[in-house]
Amino acid sequence: xxxxxxxxxxxVKLAESLGVPLEHLMHxxxxxxxxxxxxxxxxxTSKPSAPEGEQE
Numbered sequence: 333x334x335x336x337x338x339x340x341x342x343x344v345k346l347a348e349s350l351g352v353p354l355e356h357l358m359h360x361x362x363x364x365x366x367x368x369x370x371x372x373x374x375x376x377t378s379k380p381s382a383p384e385g386e387q388e
Contacts, residue, residue, distance in 0.1 A: 336357070336358055336360070336362065336365065349372055
């Protein structure tokens with residue numbers, strides 16, 4: 333299996349967001365990575381966002 337075709341910056345951000353080591357992320361099967369990204373997106377959309385006037 334070849335490593336994912338993503339930039340270094342994207343890989344680092346994804347690894348941090350998903351809470352997995354960078355080495356695991358780069359060799360993760362694409363369908364599993366897409367599932368984890370979908371779960372992350374679902375969590376982000378379910379979080380209540382701060383009103384626009386209160387952002388820091």
